[in-house]
Amino acid sequence: MVSVLQACAAHTALEQGRFLHGYILRRGLDSILPVMSTLITMYARCGRLDLGERVFSMMNKKDAVSWNSLISSLVEEGKMLFNSMVKEHGIYPSVEHYACMVDLLGRANRIHCNVVAERASKRLFELEPRNAGNYVLLADIYAEAKMWDEVKRVKKLLEARELQKVPGRSWIEVKRKIYSFISVDEFNPQMEQLHALLAELSTEMKDRGFKPQTKVVLHDLDEEEKERIALGHSEKLAVAFGLINTKRCILYNRNTLLKIIHVL
Structure with a gap:
């Protein structure tokens, strides 16, 4: 349910999201915190902050993720809550x-957010100087603003301090066996097949109007090269492996399959 709500949020599919909200209530899933937090995010991304706030206010129990979902939806209110x-x-x-x-200001994509985000990031470096994820977070904000010199500066800091971000890893179960993939994995014997399938799906997605999500690639490269790198992410590799090694791929609606790959 969380994955489907995230897909609705990514495509601002408000009507489908509201239908899912009704399904959640009918099935009694409104007591599950991750589901409700994602529901808040979905409404916010679809431009209905009022409905997101209403969901939040009706939750009997709230955790840090719930609060973050609400705060990330309202930039000014988020800053106000932080200061309070x-x-x-x-x-x-x-x-x-x-x-x-830092994440909130980065998502806001405002002109002035880089200065404030950098200030918050420096505070993060003081608190957790050995956490490579903090540096990557700042580099992501600079990349979003196309400030490539700053991206290079942050990467040099990572190298100088001998820090390395742990690569993302995804798992998939096929025929009762668990397979693991990382973004830089080149050891799988089916790797050429996986890349070929993902390239085919990517081409079909673009033909149908989908725009590749390349902003996660923190390099000053042309769009074609960014698309190639993005296709190597662990989630996509795992899904492609599952499709190749099971017969279920023939049961997928083609549009649904393309949307899944696009969201990943």
Whole structure:
């Protein structure tokens, strides 16, 4: 359910999202925190912040993810809540709070957000100087703003401090056996087949109007090269492996399959 809601959010499919909301209520899934947090995000991405707030207010139990889902939907309110932690409640921000603010400002994609995000990132570096993920987060913000010199500067900091981000890993079960994939995996004997299938699906997606999501590639490259790198992400490799090695691929509606690959 979380994955389907995320797909609706990515495509701003509000009507499908509202249908899923009704399904969640009928099935009694409204007590599951990850489902409700994703529902909040879905409404926010579809431009219905009011419905996201209503879902949040009706939740009997809330966790950090629930709050982050709400805060990430309202930039100004998020900044206000962050500032009120110390001023009104005497709560001093932790590493998680600063990371949330950097992510929030990065998603906002405003002109002034880079300065504030950089300030918050520096605070993160002070709190967790050996956490490579903090550096990657800042590099992602600079890449989104096409500030490639700053991206290079952050990468040099990573190298100078001998830090390395752990590559993403995805798992898939095929015929009762678990297979693991990482983004830089070249050891799978079917790797050529996997890349060929993903390239075929990518071409078909573009023919149908889908735009490849290349902003996650933190390199100043042309779009074609970014698309090639993005196709090597672990989630896509795992899905392609599952399709090649099972007969279920013939049961997939082609449009649904393309949307799954696009979201990943």
